[in-house]
Amino acid sequence: MLSFLHIQNLALINQLELNFKPGLTVLTGETGAGKSILLDGLGLVLGERADSNLVRHGKTKATVTAEFDLTQAPDQQAWLQQHDLEDEHQAQNCILQRSVAADGRSKAYINGRPTTLAKLKELGQQLIVVHGQHQHQALMSQDTQRDLLDRFGQHQPLTDQVKSAYKTWQQLTQQLQQLRDAQQDAQAKLELLAFKQQEFAKIKPLAGEFDQLAEEQRTLAHANDIKTAGLQAFEHLDGDTSAASLISKALHEIERAVSYSPELAQLQQRLEGLLIELQELAGELYHYSDKIELDPYRLEEVDTRLGQLHALAKKYHLEPNDLAQYFETLNNELASLARHDEHSAELEASIKQAHIKLLQASQSLTLARKQTAQTLNQTISAAMQSLGMAHGRFEVAVESQSLSAQGQDRINFLVQTNPGQPAQALNKIASGGELSRISLAIQVACAQVAQTATLIFDEVDVGIGGAVAEVVGQKMRQLGHQRQVFAVTHLGQVASYGNQHFKVAKENTGDETITQVVPLTQQARVSEIARMIGGIDITEQTLGLADELLNKAQSF
Template sequence: MLRSLSIRDFVIVDRLDLEFSAGFTVFSGETGAGKSILIDALALALGERGDASMVRTGHARADITAEFAADAAARPDLEAWLQAQALSLEEHGGVLLRRVLDSGGRSRAFINGTPATLAQLRELGDMLVDIHGQHAHQQLLRPEAQRKLLDNHADLGELAAGTAAAHRDWRRLVKRCEEARGRDRELQLERERLEWQAAELDKLAPVEGEWDDISAEHRRLSHAASLISGAQGALDVLAESDNAIVPALGHIVHQMRQFAEIDGDLADTLAALEPAEIQLREAVHSLTHYAQKIDLDPERLAVVEQRLDALHSAARKFRVQPAQLPTEHAARRLQLEELTASQDMAAMQAATEAAHAAYLKLARELSKGRATAAASLSREVTRAMQDLSMPGGRFEVALTPTPEAQSFGLETIDFLVAGHPGVPTRPLAKVASGGELARISLALQVIASSASLTPTLIFDEVDSGIGGAVAEVVGRLLRELGQGRQVLCVTHLPQVAALGHQHLRVKKRSEGDATLSEIVPLGRGERVEEIARMLGGVEITATTRKHAREMLAL
């Protein structure tokens, strides 16, 4: 549930820190006091889009932080999501969502102090809070909203998403089959071209790293005479001529050892000469081995030059560097395999049929779940209508099979209603008046929310268009919902406000030229005054105060 909300410089709120408790909490206040700003601020912390106009005039940024209690044992789905995002619950078992919006319109988001994306914020927010806006009853006229409400009520959201994904896969394969049939001649020519190119490269069989190796071998073979001559000349100078360096240096080192025993000042000279003699002898050994190994091999040179020419020619033909021929070979082979697979109409048709079967399996399971949920929701809303001043009214969720399979399933979903006994049900949009629509919408939202796992439910003036005894029923519905869930409700109805477990008042105050909004929790006496204001307007009389006390007592 929502533990606390901290707001800084948001619209007309300068600084606000609110603590929340479980149960049913109501917010009231005069028109224009900023009751819905609280909901807007929380929605921003939950990942809704924001803009620079939300930053309080004259300030650099708006900063909203929402803290939620989260029991890992009760919400393993929440803990699993956090772990998947490399996040974890706070030490005190909570989740901290923060959103910073600057005056330039740039936004930053954080989850438990770690930078996050808006998508992550929204995904996590959907698991923590469900917000019902004041125009929810108007949205409920749209078929997709009715379908979503039924699916959410029946906990079919995941199955519906899986059905939509299966439908996309199936339609993608259908499109690929159609394109393959339409491009058959073009694909055949492309396949012939790729087969020729792949065969050319198969015959050449370039190997990774071959170009560098054979180029080095060619350089060595083509300069073999020079290399042999150079190596032998170096050996003559170093070790094999009459005046060779290595024997002469060995003689000098021998003398220096004797002289160093006589005069220690020659020790440094000896230390410099001895390593030189060792290194020169190692060089002679290496040159001797090299001279014995290298040989003039015109036949091998011819083979190497032929291979180089073949690699050069293929590289020019395929317009790549010679060293890239192995990669090009693999790429052409892969293209040919993919094209061959794409032209295998039998395999493509089989894959398409398998995808269709997978879609139908999910869609039929979804239809079965919807049918059960539709019957249950119809009964529950019909029962609620009797208490909402619609005696004899009936509500029905109609499932109509679609002519063709759709991404949302095999049926359309229509909410039908009969406002009076003895009349047939008709679509919600055609028969419900504004007041009836608001009442039915609220009943639907309350009933659907009761089946949800979302721990915090927010109703933003969803009780508009109703009043009197119906308003009291609405308040009781929300209070009953608050017995097992945290419910926050922005209301203008005293009948609803009187039934809250907690009551907060939103009011405006002036500070210089600025108008600011603040929210204060109300005690028993203050609640009487606020309920009286909601009942009687500007003039609060003893009668309205008495009425307010009676409402609170009930």
């Protein structure tokens, strides 16, 4: 429920603070007084597009703040928690704020936290629904008619199921088409891949093979040098005139004097360790050199293999080390192409199952729509008759059409305004007044099942008058028992049924024009309703009629 609205520097509004109550709130005033500005401000804070022209002349920005009581709105409380935007201190309150700068930039806040315009609009649509005076124009659309029927019947679980099933069916169908398109070029691609694969199969490159062969080639090509260097190093380390023999002589000299010096004994141990390590190293060098073989045949094999790898890599613009991975890719692609027929059969089976699920979901939705249509027919027909169309009859035609994400139904709203005439589509009705009343009947019927706590009717009673206008007021007041309702109206009969009444008026103060919105007392309401029903000259008789009208309405 909207409990508070603050507007600053918006068009003709300088500063405005309004507190609202449950029930039916009416807003009245002369044409051009600024009622639309009030709704524009509310639209801003609900996430509508910002226009810098709305900023009051001479001001840097306009600001709108709206506070909502979410005591009876658990879904909206859950939404705030889900998006981490709840008020930690007052979980049952929600404050929306929007500012628009003179340069067109705008900022949005939910409970004091910056947010995106998309989130502000998503939450706003859950808090308030606006029914405009031109709503009947949208009612001409069969899409709008279908949405109204589904909203009235609370079909969202079924419509979501149909949309999901349709999306799955479409995706699978597209995959099959893409596969079939690919199969048209598959033969040429298969021949090219097979030719490449045959070339690679002859060579059969292995992972890491090139680096290993390159290392082996270096060793084989310089085997003689390696063997000679190793044996000569062995001689230097452990031959007759080697380092080992010199260390042995040094040890012999130390052994003669070691008994005279403990410190010399430590050096003797180090020399002995050095001699052992030197002899071990010499042995390793000997064994390594001994196993080196001069193998020109193996060298020729390695050179040939490396040449094959180099040539294959050059032909396909690859690094030699990447040949094995490319060979694996070729094999996988060939295997994938070979599975095209098998994959096509699998997709066709999946598409068949998806289509069956889509049909089942669509048929369930069709059945629900037909059942809801019967209830909606009775509800709107009764509303039409109470709105002065004594023989009015409303009918929802549910006809079959091709499957889509919305099901397999074409929804058409038909009405009969006079006995003996066939029911016709809404766009065939010539009378604007009749169309306005039918539109209002539909809106009120659908509003009764709306999940939003606050509804705004913006001059939807245009073209209505007399006793019918009184019925409109009664219906809105009744609706106010279930929802918070706002009605912008020019009809005194409707305004008299408000639980709360605000007057919108312009004031000229010097060089400025300011729009003011003030709550009316009982006596002020009598004067305002008298103005609405009596025009310029308000007589005692008009005031008495207004007082009588107000008293009657308030006792309803």
